[in-house]
Amino acid sequence: MVNKLSLKIGMLFFFVILIIEGLLYFILYMNLAGERIEEIINNLLARGNTHSEVLEDNFEATTLEHVGLMESASEFVVIITDEAGKILVHSDPVQSEMTEVIERTNYDSIPSEGVVIEERWKDRQFIATDSPITINKEHRGHVFMFAHTNQVKRVLDHLSNQFLFIGIITVVLTIITIFILSRFITLPLMKIKRATEQLSEGNHFIGLHTERRDELGELAQAITSLSNDLDRLKNERNEFLASISHELRTPLTYMKGYADIVYSQALTDADLKEYISIIREETENLSILIKHLFELAKMDQHSFPIRREKVFLKQLVTSIVDLITPVLEKKDVALFVRCPNHISCYIDPNRFQQVLLNILDNANKYSVKGGEIKLEVKDSDRYIEIIVRDQGEGIPKTDLPYVFDRLYRVEKSRSRKNGGSGLGLAIAKEIVEAHDGIIQIYSEQDVGTKVIIKVPKGEVIEECTFNR
Ligand SMILES: Nc1ncnc2c1ncn2[C@@H]1O[C@H](COP(=O)(O)OP(=O)(O)OP(=O)(O)O)[C@@H](O)[C@H]1O
Ligand SMILES: [Mg+2]
Structure with a gap:
């Protein structure tokens, strides 16, 4: 449960937002509370100042009493003293904290205007101000104003309640938002x-919606x-297994069939030789097939060695022509070669021989008797190009x-007439690509086929392992 992504994201968001919100609310609360307390204190001071101004105009017993009477009806307390601190009038009973404040006052240095003399609202019962009464520059007395700190605390309690209420609403809204948001992210996940x-x-039709643009x-x-x-x-693997x-x-089947005949029947020497040679041929085919499969497996594991060296294409082509000529002659297929002497590049000659032999073998296999094959080698600044053209049966567009x-x-019945197993071009492609080259095939049915190999000339001399 705790490992659920939605929960993790949700909790992370929640705590981060809670910290941010808490911090912001705290700052806001402190500011507001400070302002409210200052407002109360200023209000008290202004009240005291007003009284002292009235008394400066009219410093008489009736006025003094009047001021005391006025404040007795209010939530404030006024105490008016003479210039030495002797109480003349008080609106409410004088409490010990008030006496302490009055006694603490220094009557020798008179402030020019009212001052706050007690503002420790957290620890004290009263906050207090002192407004001096000065008539014709003569110091005549003091108006001490007191406000109960309960008043301040009440205001702050009210503020705290408001903040608590807003805080709870914010937390609830935050939780709802985070829940929706995290579902929005985690549901698709x-x-x-x-x-x-x-x-x-093994079910591949998963039907995921991919319209989201994120x-x-x-x-x-x-x-x-x-x-x-x-x-x-999966399909390829099945096809591969079926083909293999x-x-x-x-x-x-051939080998077993002929081996059975050889084993169970009395044969003439000529028949025996023929059957044994068929068995040999089939064994040969089989080992070539397995060798090719093994090579492809090594290529897949990137452990197929490519030994590059400087090769003059003319030499390579000549040796290949020597090898393939007897095969071509059997079918009366003519091979025309055009390869300038100077063209050279850094390739693995054995691998390239393998590639070209397969391509020429294909060209021969799929050519009609008496057909023509052209092999051309060209070079440009960076590439050499080897082109093999034939006039054979071509490859249908759908198979290309x-x-x-x-x-x-192409031939789905996998007839043995032409004997191929369908690995030649796959191996050729791997080898050419291992040389950083490309191999392309163009073909038109009943017109012929063209295979183009492009390899960078390169300057790589060291031995390197097959690396795609
Ligand atoms: N020059 C060509 N003309 C017509 N068809 C071709 C030609 N080259 C290749 N093909 C088609 O492409 C298929 C694959 O060629 P590839 O060389 O990989 O296999 P193969 O020649 O059948 O067998 P292998 O090369 O393993 O002996 C061939 O079976 C053939 O159908
Ligand atoms: Mg082939």
């Missing part, structure tokens, strides 16, 4: 969590595309995007 659970259970929307989009990728990978089992089963996929063959 919960949905995403459920979707990923579905994903791990980070959560992006996350939902990323997960949706991940689920599509997973789905694609077909590729393995066919030679094994997939020919670099592992085990992909």
Whole structure:
């Protein structure tokens, strides 16, 4: 429960906001309280000053009594003394704290106007002011005003209650807002969590809403595309397994069939030799297939060594032509090569031989008898380009995007007429890309196919491991 994101976010927000609000309310409260206390004190002082002004105009017993009478009806207390501190009039009973204040007053130094003489409202019963009575520059007496500190405390209590009320409302509103906000953030996360659970259970149609234009929307989009990728990978894996089992089963069926015949029947020497040679051929095919699969697996693990060196393309092409010519001759396919002597680049010659042999082998396999293949090598400042064109059957448009996929063959029956397993172009692509190059294929059915390889010339001499 405590680990729930909504709760964590909510609590974090709540405490942060609570601290901010508390601080702001505290400052506001202190300011307001200070203002209210000052207002009460000033009011008391102004009252005392008014009385002293009246008495300065008319310092008589009746006026003195009148002032005392007036304040006896109010919540304030007035005590009027003579210039030496002797009490002349008081509006209410004189309390000990009042006597103490009066006695404490220094009657030798007379303030020119009223002063606050007691403002410790927290500790005392009364706050007090002193307004001197001066007639014709002669010091005649003092008007002491007292206000009960209960008054101040009452005002502050009222203020505190108001703040408490507002504070509670604010906290409630904050909690509601945070609850809504955190749900707003966490609900989509919960949905995403459920979707990923579905994903791990193997259900790829997770139906996440990806319309949101914020980070959560992006996350939902990323997960949706991940689920599509997973789905694609799953299909690819199934197809791969189906193809691979077909590729393995066919030679094994042949081998077993012929081995059975050899084992169980009395054969002539010629038949025996033929059957054994078929078994050998199938074994050869099988080991090539396994070698290719193993190479691809190593490429996937980035542990496929690429040993680059300076290679003159002319030399490489010549050695490849020597290797492929006997195969081409069988089908009467002509190979035209154009490769300037000077072109060189830093590549792994063995790997490139493998690539070009496969491309030429494809061109030959899918060419008609007596067809033509052209191999051209060109260079620019940064790239060398190797182009192989044939006039064979071509590749249908719908298949073209997939020919670099592992085990992909246009011919779905995977007939053994042309013998390929559909790994050649996949390996070629990996090798070319390991050289930071690109491989492209263009084809038109019944017109022919063109394969273009572009590799940077580079200056890398050291040995490096396959690295995509
Ligand atoms: N020049 C081409 N003309 C027509 N189809 C081609 C050509 N090159 C490739 N293809 C098609 O692309 C598919 C994949 O080619 P790839 O070289 O990967 O496999 P393969 O030649 O069938 O088998 P492998 O190369 O493993 O022996 C081929 O099966 C073929 O259908
Ligand atoms: Mg091939």
